Amino acid sequence: MALMMGSGLSNQAGASVAALAFPVLGPVGVVAVRQWVAAVVLLSIARPRLRAFSAAQWRPVLGLAAVFAIMNLTLYTAIDRIGLGLAVTLEFLGPLTVALAGSRRRIDLFCALAAAAGVVVLTRPQPSTDYLGIGLALLAAVCWGLYILLNRTVGERLPGARGSAAAAAVSGLLYLPVGATALWLHEPTAGALLCALAAGVLSSAVPFLSDLLALRRVPARFFGIFMSVNPVFAALIGLLVLGEHLHAASWLAIAVIVTANAVAVGTAGNLSLKKAA
Template identity: 80%
Template sequence: MATTSHPSTQPPRTAATGPSSRAGGVALMLGSGLSNQVGASLGALAFPVLGPAGVVAVRQWVAAVVLLTAGRPHIRSFTATQWRLVLALAAVFATMNLTLYLAIDRIGLGLAVTLEFLGPLTVALAGTRRRLDLFCALAAAAAVVVLTRPRPSTDYVGIALALVAAVCWGCYILLNRAVGHRLPGLQGSAAAAGVSGLLYLPIGITVLYLHPPTVTALLCALAAGVLSSAVPFLSDLLALRRVPARFFGVFMSVNPVFAALVGLLILHQHLDHLAWLAIAAIVAANAVAVGTGTRVAQRATDI
């Protein structure tokens, strides 16, 4: 995932406490977010040679190796119901990354990741009746209008692809929860990553055959897989042992800012002042919705 990283497991119920543990968790989350977006930017550098589909194929293969090694799923013991969830998760995972990378190629890293972030924001706001959440939804909607406002350079196909990625991310969160309830540990997510990697075998092989990669392009694609899959996955697991799940969810909101900064520094993709304000509004809406929503849920559980 080029987006911010998404832990594939249910977060631990408890986290280590203490200033040093919290500082270590913050450092891990910072590293995860920066690694994720730097990986996506390096993948974008390989687009002229491999195209978004080729880069995504390599990234999916790296993610499959990492998750299968960590999760070690017992696929022979999966029931039909479990397999249906795994296959659905694999399809969403594969579609999410492809549409996001296609969007990055057309509208840039910062804008694509920001629009994709509407997925988890929608999940956080779904079904709520709090006025604060309604305000968050309105703020995010206004920000989207600003980001997608008609201009001579507006790429509506790229915007549509980013919004498809957002829908996929929302489905990814919901399916991951369902898989986590049906299968222990990382087995469901690992199996889904493996299936997704298999789905990209014909695509990746075809791209590599028709467009023989240069060493630089292949290294960039591999770096995208490692930095946007392996590093965030391990960093997030370690971070969730040091900070509360609510704090982790709020901190994930900075990823669009990281994406915009990395896009500026590495890919030289410039955003205007209104775009920066819109990104800030979406980040703030997500942070408020996730942070306050988790606190309300926790109080209800305690009662």
């Protein structure tokens, strides 16, 4: 649980820091720097022997690399258009879908549906709704669901963090021409680069390692339900760091999501204790 909580908090803190660099670097430039930082950090930690990977190991790694590249770009562009809280809440539909698809207990289904109701309230249409931003956030949601499943497969086929490091390296290579172009078009400043570098550590390196370790200990369904804390973190950090204010109905929806998450975690913990007894 500590790994999943730390992953969510680090991820949303990194996203808020990244948003501070959008006016200078743009979402594409920030994502590129983030991917490069993640690749360097994870390669330094894991030191994977890439030539020793088998075809069966490379397949999920390449899939995870593609998910990294698309998920980060769509999410950051959505954050730039519709704000951190709403973008992350929509992205949460990905792990929520994983939770619903893998559920076999009625209590898990109830908790996931309660969280989904909270998401609906948070994303209710407004006259000024940015539908492109919402669409990008939903695409990020699809990628997050695939990330959960692929990261679990990578963890099963490659010990340690070697699989995640390899995926980050491939994703970083994909962003070399894109990032170079973005940085050439948007002259970087020291402050913006520092924000992008911090986002790379907080939103990529730390969550990748935490999620990899967590998914080896808990089912993908449980992981998906627990990730409901991310909209909460996003709303709070968006308020404190970016000055994004939510209405009372939105905070009520967040409370529903937190409650559903707490019930799911508590009942799963009780079930594990019964099995161990």
